[in-house]
Amino acid sequence: xxxxxxxxxxxxxxxxxxxxxxxxxxxxxxxxxxxxxxxxxxxxxxxxxxxxxxxxxxxxxxxxxxxxxxxxxxxxxxxxxxxxxxxxxxxxxxxxxxxxxxxxxxxxxxxxxxxxxxxxxxxxxxxxxxxxxxxxxxxxxxxxxxxxxxxxxxxxxxxxxxxxxxxxxxxxxxxxxxxxxxxxxxxxxxxxxxxxxxxxxxxxxxxxxxxxxxxxxxxxxxxxxxxxxxxxxxxxxxxxxxxxxxxxxxxxxxxxxxxxxxxxxxxxxxxxxxxxxxxxxxxxxxxxxxxxxxxxxxxxxxxxxxxxxxxxxxxxxxxx
Amino acid sequence: xxxxxxxxxxxxxxxxxxxxxxxxxxxxxxxxxxxxxxxxxxxxxxxxxxxxxxxxxxxxxxxxxxxxxxxxxxxxxxxxxxxxxxxxxxxxxxxxxxxxxxxxxxxxxxxxxxxxxxxxxxxxxxxxxxxxxxxxxxxxxxxxxxxxxxxxxxxxxxxxxxxxxxxxxxxxxxxxxxxxxxxxxxxxxxxxxxxxxxxxxxxxxxxxxxxxxxxxxxxxxxxxxxxxxxxxxxxxxxxxxxxxxxxxxxxxxxxxxxxxxxxxxxxxxxxxxxxxxxxxxxxxxxxxxxxxxxxxxxxxxxxxxxxxxxxxxxxxxxxxxxxxxxxxxxxxxxxxxxxxxxxxxxxxxxxxxxxxxxxxxxxxxxxxxxxxxxxxxxxxxxxxxxxxxxxxxxxxxxxxxxxxxxxxxxxxxxxxxxxxxxxxxxxxxxxxxxxxxxxxxxxxxxxxxxxxxxxxxxxxxxxxxxxxxxxxxxxxxxxxxxxxxxxxxxxxxxxxxxxxxxxxxxxxxxxxxxxxxxxxxxxxxxxxxxxxxxx
Numbered sequence: 001x002x003x004x005x006x007x008x009x010x011x012x013x014x015x016x017x018x019x020x021x022x023x024x025x026x027x028x029x030x031x032x033x034x035x036x037x038x039x040x041x042x043x044x045x046x047x048x049x050x051x052x053x054x055x056x057x058x059x060x061x062x063x064x065x066x067x068x069x070x071x072x073x074x075x076x077x078x079x080x081x082x083x084x085x086x087x088x089x090x091x092x093x094x095x096x097x098x099x100x101x102x103x104x105x106x107x108x109x110x111x112x113x114x115x116x117x118x119x120x121x122x123x124x125x126x127x128x129x130x131x132x133x134x135x136x137x138x139x140x141x142x143x144x145x146x147x148x149x150x151x152x153x154x155x156x157x158x159x160x161x162x163x164x165x166x167x168x169x170x171x172x173x174x175x176x177x178x179x180x181x182x183x184x185x186x187x188x189x190x191x192x193x194x195x196x197x198x199x200x201x202x203x204x205x206x207x208x209x210x211x212x213x214x215x216x217x218x219x220x221x222x223x224x225x226x227x228x229x230x231x232x233x234x235x236x237x238x239x240x241x242x243x244x245x246x247x248x249x250x251x252x253x254x255x256x257x258x259x260x261x262x263x264x265x266x267x268x269x270x271x272x273x274x275x276x277x278x279x280x281x282x283x284x285x286x287x288x289x290x291x292x293x294x295x296x297x298x299x300x301x302x303x304x305x306x307x308x309x310x311x312x313x314x315x316x317x318x319x320x
Numbered sequence: 321x322x323x324x325x326x327x328x329x330x331x332x333x334x335x336x337x338x339x340x341x342x343x344x345x346x347x348x349x350x351x352x353x354x355x356x357x358x359x360x361x362x363x364x365x366x367x368x369x370x371x372x373x374x375x376x377x378x379x380x381x382x383x384x385x386x387x388x389x390x391x392x393x394x395x396x397x398x399x400x401x402x403x404x405x406x407x408x409x410x411x412x413x414x415x416x417x418x419x420x421x422x423x424x425x426x427x428x429x430x431x432x433x434x435x436x437x438x439x440x441x442x443x444x445x446x447x448x449x450x451x452x453x454x455x456x457x458x459x460x461x462x463x464x465x466x467x468x469x470x471x472x473x474x475x476x477x478x479x480x481x482x483x484x485x486x487x488x489x490x491x492x493x494x495x496x497x498x499x500x501x502x503x504x505x506x507x508x509x510x511x512x513x514x515x516x517x518x519x520x521x522x523x524x525x526x527x528x529x530x531x532x533x534x535x536x537x538x539x540x541x542x543x544x545x546x547x548x549x550x551x552x553x554x555x556x557x558x559x560x561x562x563x564x565x566x567x568x569x570x571x572x573x574x575x576x577x578x579x580x581x582x583x584x585x586x587x588x589x590x591x592x593x594x595x596x597x598x599x600x601x602x603x604x605x606x607x608x609x610x611x612x613x614x615x616x617x618x619x620x621x622x623x624x625x626x627x628x629x630x631x632x633x634x635x636x637x638x639x640x641x642x643x644x645x646x647x648x649x650x651x652x653x654x655x656x657x658x659x660x661x662x663x664x665x666x667x668x669x670x671x672x673x674x675x676x677x678x679x680x681x682x683x684x685x686x687x688x689x690x691x692x693x694x695x696x697x698x699x700x701x702x703x704x705x706x707x708x709x710x711x712x713x714x715x716x717x718x719x720x721x722x723x724x725x726x727x728x729x730x731x732x733x734x735x736x737x738x739x740x741x742x743x744x745x746x747x748x749x750x751x752x753x754x755x756x757x758x759x760x761x762x763x764x765x766x767x768x769x770x771x772x773x774x775x776x777x778x779x780x781x782x783x784x785x786x787x788x789x790x791x792x793x794x795x796x797x798x799x800x801x802x803x804x805x806x807x808x809x810x811x812x813x814x815x816x817x818x819x820x821x822x823x824x825x826x827x828x829x830x831x832x833x834x835x836x837x838x839x840x841x842x843x844x845x846x847x848x849x850x851x852x853x854x855x
């Protein structure tokens with residue numbers, strides 16, 4: 001069986017469509033981050049208390065709120081847990097904002113919530129499944145670590161690509177994954193889903209994945225540049241994308257399949273994680289063709305327009 | 321092609337056996353039991369409590385400088401310099417002792433005292449007005465901080481051990497911070513754990529300098545508006561009978577936490593729960609000297625306060641000299657007396673702590689997560705394997721074998737290294753499957769291209785691997801680079817993800833490239849030249 005054979009699509013000719021498409025998605029995400037939902041950060045980064053409670057029967061959010069209110073905690077937000085596979089989860093997440101700027105008092109509300117639930121739900125059973133309390137120091141620390149991890153891994157990849165190809169390849173790949181990250185975080189903002197530590201792990205995964213895709217195309221470009229001398233760069237790039245298209249679609253499709261099964265069967269705990277991957281794989285596949293490769297060509301055109309020699313950035317093998 | 325195929329096959333089988341051993345170890349009991357003994361599950365999968373706490377090391381520095389300030393006054397007196405006050409003037413700088421009132425003529429003698437061995441941890445600077453500031457050296461502060469964190473870890477470990485938690489993790493945490501990580505599998509009541517860890521159980525006996533007063537203001541008025549530099553105001557515990565009171569106590573304690581040798585719950589003469597303590601010999605001697613000098617029959621009778629966690633528990637006049645035994649009464653319940661004497665026995669925390677992060681997962685949520693994660697992994701993998709068989713026919717078997725072997729090696733790695741499988745770790749496994757498939761697809765697509773170009777099966781396989789190999793290395797190295805960075809800068813579950821992803825990709829380099837090649841070669845070897853390849 002074979003899906004693609006001898007495809008000959010002019011990918012670079014569609015670069016304005018791609019640009020428009022990317023702009024629509026990234027700008028709407030950025031607008032949402034700026035003016036609508038912001039970047040919805042989970043308790044991991046904002047600090048605060050989050051208590052996940054499973055009830056035997058379908059809980060009434062208003063009753064819970066009243067009970068907690070009577071218990072002396074007034075600013076709790078109560079959110080029903082939704083399962084992506086559509087199962088009714090008799091669970092709620094009770095979130096309390098950070099108690100104070102001091103670490104000493106970081107879990108003031110937990111005991112009151114537990115007491116309030118104990119007093120009001122003794123008959124219909126409930127169970128505290130998960131408690132997460134993050135103090136102000138830890139929240140800042142985790143936020144800093146997430147930033148560092150993201151920035152450093154991008155730098156690490158850039159350096160590796162610089163070493164293996166040339167600087168412009170690394171820059172184009174990093175711009176592509178930045179584009180993916182922006183759109184994915186934008187999707188979280190648009191759908192108002194919280195970004196937690198595990199979502200950060202997912203975003204780093206998609207960075208690695210999108211990078212993979214880009215490298216496969218770049219590798220082919222380098223290889224083709226080494227053998228063909230007559231074609232223009234954009235012809236080589238087009239040919240390379242077409243040659244790897246079968247692989248791109250297959251791999252992305254199969255990875256999408258595994259991630260989709262994670263999204264559907266992985267349970268609500270992994271909901272955010274798998275959502276990021278579902279979005280990220282689609283966008284990461286797209287960006288290697290629609291962002292990274294055109295950028296490479298645009299850079300060369302720009303060099304040519306300034307009268308510089310069209311030195312094909314072919315890497316070490318091609319020069320030999 | 322076909323070079324030493326038997327040797328390569330034997331190597332693969334050996335690897336397979338070794339990593340299977342990594343997963344199950346020496347089999348005992350059921351298979352499931354053997355596996356769960358080797359593959360550690362993270363707290364998010366088996367339930368438990370995860371705590372990050374910070375030790376306030378500045379407190380330890382402050383109490384060290386307090387003690388040295390008192391000793392310094394005595395040493396200066398011995399050296400014939402009197403009328404000197406040594407103490408701390410700046411509460412934001414616990415590492416500084418200010419000495420003022422040194423007569424100008426005695427400055428050289430005083431310098432001799434400061435530069436003596438006793439104060440080797442300090443740097444002395446003299447201001448224009450003759451005030452000398454002793455600042456604890458950075459190196460000394462660092463080693464004191466380290467000791468404080470180490471002692472805290474010891475103390476917490478003893479307390480946790482007495483709770484009977486199996487396999488707790490208690491270790492330093494973070495990069496150069498004074499933080500401690502505590503992980504307690506199987507305990508999801510984080511509130512109780514926090515309470516037991518947090519009580520510093522710092523027991524001290526101080527001489528009473530004045531009081532009781534009703535409020536801080538009253539205490540100030542009674543002392544002409546100034547608290548003497550060698551004294552502090554300490555609040556007393558409010559009980560049902562008596563409201564909160566304030567006492568003026570000597571700053572430096574007569575007896576402190578490390579001086580206690582033992583503590584046991586007991587009952588006083590009225591049958592109420594109290595705690596009996598015993599002092600170490602050295603502290604007993606010191607205490608005897610002090611109490612005999614200040615007993616009710618002596619020239620300067622005094623009273624002393626038992627202070628627990630910076631609150632006055634009890635104040636009593638010194639009836640007679642006491643050597644090494646005493647008791648603390650004061651409205652305990654039986655449980656409190658038992659808990660408190662446990663904490664006194666295991667030792668006080670050298671400084672107070674605060675919790676930065678608390679996470680606990682109940683056992684049922686963990687089990688549900690495992691089930692869902694495994695279902696997702698199995699479903700994803702099955703779908704991929706079936707697809708590979710349909711799309712690549714005979715060669716799909718290569719891919720499927722490579723995938724299964726990849727998974728076995730990954731789990732074996734985890735068994736050998738004792739790394740922990742977390743929920744994001746399962747996600748890492750699923751991604752490993754994705755990357756494994758990618759390597760196979762890259763190779764197979766290349767082989768197809770070569771076949772289309774008219775190459776014979778053997779040389780198509782040879783060329784396909786040669787071309788795809790470079791790309792596979794590039795993609796794997798970049799992902800491993802990001803996984804390693806994730807491991808360095810990530811925490812908890814994120815690290816678990818990085819670990820499985822790294823192991824998975826390493827395993828994949830072996831299975832997708834080496835094993836798959838060997839399968840191809842042995843397959844082609846048994847065929848005639850020019851036979852078609854099922855791909």
